[in-house]
Amino acid sequence: MSNRRSGAFGIQDRLSWTWRVLATRLTAVLLLAVMHGIAPAQTEDLTGAVRIAQTPPVPNPRTGTIDATFTVTNTSPHTLLGPLGLVLESASPASVALYNSHGRIRGGADVVELPLPVGTLAPGASVSVPVQLLTYGQPVRNTVFAVHGRRLLPAQSARLVVAAVFWEGITGKQNISVGGGWEVLVDGARRGVTNPDGRLEMVVPIESTGVAVQRRPNNAGVELLPKLAAGSVTSVKVIVDEGKSPGFGSLLRLQESRQGVLARDAAAVTLRVFKDERAIRLAEVNHVDVSDRRDQLDLKGVFSIQPDGSVATSGAAFMKAMAGRTGPQEIILGATDQSGDFHFDSVHFQFADHRLRVQLVAPPSNPGLKLSDLRITARMREGDLRFLAESDSDGVVVFPDMPAGVLHFSGRTREGGLQYNVTGIAEIARDTLVRLTLRGPADIQAMVQSTVVEALPAEAPRRAAAINDPTGPKR
Numbered sequence: 325m326s327n328r329r330s331g332a333f334g335i336q337d338r339l340s341w342t343w344r345v346l347a348t349r350l351t352a353v354l355l356l357a358v359m360h361g362i363a364p365a366q367t368e369d370l371t372g373a374v375r376i377a378q379t380p381p382v383p384n385p386r387t388g389t390i391d392a393t394f395t396v397t398n399t400s401p402h403t404l405l406g407p408l409g410l411v412l413e414s415a416s417p418a419s420v421a422l423y424n425s426h427g428r429i430r431g432g433a434d435v436v437e438l439p440l441p442v443g444t445l446a447p448g449a450s451v452s453v454p455v456q457l458l459t460y461g462q463p464v465r466n467t468v469f470a471v472h473g474r475r476l477l478p479a480q481s482a483r484l485v486v487a488a489v490f491w492e493g494i495t496g497k498q499n500i501s502v503g504g505g506w507e508v509l510v511d512g513a514r515r516g517v518t519n520p521d522g523r524l525e526m527v528v529p530i531e532s533t534g535v536a537v538q539r540r541p542n543n544a545g546v547e548l549l550p551k552l553a554a555g556s557v558t559s560v561k562v563i564v565d566e567g568k569s570p571g572f573g574s575l576l577r578l579q580e581s582r583q584g585v586l587a588r589d590a591a592a593v594t595l596r597v598f599k600d601e602r603a604i605r606l607a608e609v610n611h612v613d614v615s616d617r618r619d620q621l622d623l624k625g626v627f628s629i630q631p632d633g634s635v636a637t638s639g640a641a642f643m644k645a646m647a648g649r650t651g652p653q654e655i656i657l658g659a660t661d662q663s664g665d666f667h668f669d670s671v672h673f674q675f676a677d678h679r680l681r682v683q684l685v686a687p688p689s690n691p692g693l694k695l696s697d698l699r700i701t702a703r704m705r706e707g708d709l710r711f712l713a714e715s716d717s718d719g720v721v722v723f724p725d726m727p728a729g730v731l732h733f734s735g736r737t738r739e740g741g742l743q744y745n746v747t748g749i750a751e752i753a754r755d756t757l758v759r760l761t762l763r764g765p766a767d768i769q770a771m772v773q774s775t776v777v778e779a780l781p782a783e784a785p786r787r788a789a790a791i792n793d794p795t796g797p798k799r
Contacts, residue, residue, distance in 0.1 A: 328371050328376070328413065328468050328469060328470050367409070367429070367472045367473055367474055368472065368473070368474060368475075369470055369471075369472055370400075370404060370408070370471045370472060370473050370474075370475070371470040371471050373398065373399060373400035373402070373404065373471075373475070374396050374397060374398055374399055374400070374404075374471050375396070375397040375399050376394060376395070376396055376410075376469055376471065377394070377395045377397075378392045378393065378394045378395070378455075379392050379393045379394075380392065381457075384456065387423060387456060388458070389423045389424075389456040389457055389458055389459070390456070390457045390459055390464065391454060391455065391456050391457075392454075392455055392457075393452055393453070393454050393455070394410055394452065394453055394454075394455050394469065395450055395451070395452045396408070396410065396438055396445070396450065396451055396452075396453075396471055397448070397449070397450040398445045398446065398447050398448060398449055398450075399447075399448075400447060400475075401447050402447065402475045402476065402477060403444050403445070403446050403447065403475070403476040403527070404444060404445040404473055404474070404475060404476065405443065405444055405473060405474040405475065405476040405529065406437075406438070406440040406443045406444060406445070406473065406513050406514075407437050407438075407440070407473065407513060408437070408438040408440065408445060408451075408471060408472070408473035409426070409429065409435035409436065409437055409438065409471065409472045409473060410435065410436045410437075410438060410453060410455065410469055410470075410471060411429055411433050411434070411435045411469060411470045411471065411472050412433060412434045412435070412457075412467065412468075412469060413433055413468045413469065413470050414466075414467070414468045415457075415464060415466065415467045415468070416464070416465040416466045416467075416714070417462050417464075417465070417713070417714045418699045418700075418712035418713055418714045419460055419462070419711070419712060419713040419714065419723075419724075420457055420458065420459055420460075420462070420464055420467070421434055421457070421458045421582075421583050421712075422434035422435075422436060422455065422456065422457065422458070423456040423457065423458040424436060424454065424455065424456040424577070424598075424601065426575060428708060428710070429472055435472065436453055436455055437453075438451045438453050438471075439451060439453060439600045439601075440514070441514070441516075442514070442515055442516045442526075443510070443513045443514050443515040443516070444476060444515075453601065454601045458582065458583070460724075474529070476527060476529065478554075478555070479554055480529060480530055480554060481527050481528065481529060481530060481554065481555075482527070482528060482529075482530050482532075482552040482553060482554060482555065482556045482557070482558060483525065483526070483527055483528075483556070483557045483558070484510070484525070484526055484527070484528045484532070484535070484549075484552075484558055484560065485523065485524075485525050485557065485558065485559040485560070486508055486518070486523060486524045486525075486526075486535055486537065486560055486562060487501070487521075487522060487523050487559065487560070487561050487562070488501070488502040488506055488508075488518055488522045488523075488537040488545065488561075488562045488564055489501055489502060489522065489561060489562070489563055489564070490502055490563070490564060491545075491563050491564065491565045499561075501521055501522035501523075502518060502522040502537070502539070502564055503518070503520055503521075503522055504517065504518055504519050504520040504521075504522070505517050505518065505539070506518040506522065506537050506538065506539045506564070507537070507538050507539065508524045508526075508535065508536070508537055509535065509536045509537075509538070510526070510528050510532050510534070510535050511532055511533060511534055512534075512536075515528075518537070528552070530552040530553065530554055531552075532549055532552060533548060533549055534546060534547070534548050534549060535547055535549060535560055535562060536562070537562045537564055538564070539564075540663075540664065540665045540666075541664045541665060541666065542566055542666075543564050543565070543566055544564055544565070545562045545563050545564035545565055546562065547560050547561070547562045547563075574597050574598065574599045574604060574667040574668075574669055575597070575598045575599070575669060576595060576596075576597055576598075576655070576657050576667075576669035576670060576671045577595070577596050577597075577598060577671060578593070578594070578595060578655060578671045578673055579594040579595070579596055579634075580592065580593060580594060580639075581671070581673045582724060583709070583711060583724060584672060584673055584674060584707075584708070584709050585673065585674055585675070585676045585709065585724060585725065585726070585727060586673045586674070586675055586676065587675075587676045587725060588643055588675050588676065588677065589639065590639040590642075590643075591638070591639045592636055592637070592638055592639050593636065593637050593638075593639055593642040594630075594634050594635070594636040595612070595627070595634060595635040595636065595655065595657055595671075596634045596635075597657070597659065597661075597667050597669070603632075603633065603634075604633065604661050604667060605632070605633025605661060605662050606629055606633050606634070606635060606659045606660065606661050606662075606667070607629065607633075607659075607660055607661055607662045608629070608659060608660040609624055609627060609628070609629060609635055609657075609658075609659050610624075610658035610659055610660060610666070611624050611656070611657070611658045612624045612626070612627045612635065612655065612656070612657055612658075613655070613656045614645075614646065614649075614653055614654065614655050614656075615653070615654050615656065616649060616651055616652060616653050616654070617651070617652075621645065621646075623637075623642075623645055626641050626642060626645055633661075633662070635657065635659060646675075649675075650674075650675065650677075650727070650728055651674065651706055651707070651727075651729070652672060652673075652674055652706060652707035652708075653672065653673055653674060653675075654670050654671070654672050655670060655671050655672075655673070656668075656669075656670040657669060657670070672707070672708070674704070674707060674709060674727035674729075675727055676724065676725035676726060676727060677725070677726070677727060677728050678725065678726050678727075678728060678752050678753070678754055678755050678756060679725055679726070679755040679756070679780055680702075680722075680723045680725070680726045680731075680752060680755075680756050680758070680780075681720065681721070681722055681723075681756070681757050681758070681780055682700060682702075682713075682715075682720070682721035682722075682723065682733070682757075682758045682759075682760055683719060683720055683721075683757065683758070683759045683760070684698060684700075684715050684719035684720075684721065684746070684760055684761075684762065685719070685759055685760065685761040685762070686719075686761075686762065687744055687761060687762045687763050687764050687766075687767045687772065688767055688770070688772055689764050689766040689767050689770075690739065690740075690742075690744070690764060693737070693739055693744060693762060694737070694739065695715055695718070695719030695762075696715055696716060696717045696718075696719065697714055697715060698714065698715045698719075698721075698735055698737050698746070699712060699713075699714055699735055700712070700713055700714070700715065700721045700733060700734070700735040700746060700760075701733070701734050701735060702723060702726075702731045702732070702733050703731065703732045703734075704727065704729050704730070704731060705729060705730040705731070705732060706729055706730070707727075707729075709727070711723050711724060711726075726752050726756075727752070728752055728753055729751070729752060730749060730750070730751050730752070731749070731750050731751075731752055731758075732748075732749055733746060733747065733748040733749070733750070733758070733760055733775075734746060734747055735760075737762070742764050742765065743764070744762040744763060744764045744767075745762065745763055745764075745768075746760050746762055746774075747760075747763075747774055747775075748760045748774050748775035749775065750775060750777045751777070754779060754780075755779065755780035755782075756777060756778070756779070756780050757777070757778045757779065757780045757781070758775065758776070758777055758778075759775070759776040759777075759778070760774065760775060761773065761774050761775075761776075
């Protein structure tokens with residue numbers, strides 16, 4: 325029996341999500357470890373090892389989402405190693421997305437990271453996380469959630485004993501313990517805090533490569549690990565120093581972005597920092613940069629702290645500064661909160677420039693083929709954007725407004741024992757209508773054309789994103 329959470333939730337090939345989670349936490353204190361090549365962790369589907377439950381969903385008028393709290397319980401005999409992700413595998417309609425996404429797993433599915441204070445979920449333990457669904461004003465008929473992560477198996481693990489000491493320049497003496505309460509991270513994932521002796525013991529994967537010890541506001545140290553053997557015990561001394569910028573697991577979100585896309589007519593551009601899904605009230609902006617593959621812009625002077633602790637600017641000011649920029653963009657924020665803690669993270673987006681409408685066409689070999697309720701995937705060739713949508717009763721698929729670029733389409737259905745595929749490539753450089761012909765074996769053999777690209781008629785509907793409309797955008 326599957327443990328995937330499936331049901332009605334209520335009436336959004338790059339690096340894996342795991343590596344993005346770790347990489348964005350590796351601030352200045354871990355740059356040395358990055359240069360020495362921390363390898364991306366490989367995750368697996370752990371849904372069979374957990375139980376997933378949720379609270380009743382409720383509308384959120386501020387974000388226009390449907391919200392619920394999910395609880396994941398480890399029902400297996402093995403410890404699960406973070407980061408663990410709650411993955412939105414599928415939904416009906418397929419255009420439903422995670423508003424509070426932490427990124428995407430390999431393959432494009434949205435994921436929310438589960439908060440793990442010690443970086444693991446022990447057998448029998450539970451952890452909860454809020455989930456916000458972006459529904460575009462449509463009733464959600466079904467959602468399927470899974471859990472991705474890793475098992476901490478004895479044959480692949482070693483014991484690590486960390487001792488944190490001050491750099492002798494601070495105390496004038498060698499090997500002075502830092503004492504208790506210092507945060508310890510392994511490969512960027514939090515694993516606990518030091519005891520009064522400045523030590524922490526833990527079990528880690530044998531491929532672990534770096535350990536960091538940090539304490540706010542500006543004390544940290546890092547040490548690379550030797551090659552670990554299964555079942556071994558390794559002691560490591562980490563020397564901490566002042567003047568570093570510890571990372572505290574915060575997450576940056578671009579509030580007006582929808583599935584990684586920002587409308588050029590957005591009234592405002594708002595950056596919010598979260599930790600464990602709680603908004604952080606920022607007090608000072610250290611830097612705001614926007615980078616792409618060509619250059620980097622310093623936009624600190626464009627943004628300002630708002631009364632609610634967010635960082636924002638008007639849409640007009642942001643678009644003026646970004647004039648002429650297309651393709652994948654990355655906003656990088658460094659800011660200090662009201663407690664003096666430094667937060668550093670980035671968020672990716674692309675501009676939505678064009679409307680897109682897809683019309684499915686029945687295959688010549690089966691002109692009566694049903695065209696409704698087909699899931700169509702559109703992926704941008706450049707960047708990591710993936711869009712899902714379902715066809716209506718007329719075989720029409722309406723996607724969100726799209727960035728300029730090349731889209732790859734895919735989908736399939738079955739009838740009479742035969743599979744009919746949707747494949748196509750279209751360059752989106754204007755408001756575009758794409759006609760996709762489903763093809764069965766006979767159509768492929770007959771070399772039936774799969775894709776026709778046309779200009780989209782002016783009267784075709786637009787689907788926008790209204791941030792404060794609890795019913796979501798209209799189709």
